[in-house]
Amino acid sequence: MAMENALRFLYKNYRSEVYSRRVIPITVGVKDLPKWYPGGPTLFLTGYDLDKRAVRDFCFFNIQSRPYPIRVLVEEEWHHEELAH
DSSP states (O other): OEEEEEEEEEEEOTTSOEEEEEEEEEEEEEEOOOTTSOSSOEEEEEEEETTTTEEEEEEGGGBOSOOEEEEEEEOTTHHHHHHTO
């Protein structure tokens, strides 16, 4: 187990449901939007979702609150397994 820096924020998914998310940031970049979103390329945060235990993309315009830093205890192995894909 290791302590990691993470972010907590409210996020609206493609069904317009809003949930609190805890994410360890990996990268920020521009990507094409999925087919269910209107518009062109936009800014995304790619990070490890601590609750879903998977690397996910978070579109910046769907972040509904100001992200704030948190410290979390995680399994050390997630770095190697999740980022290898």
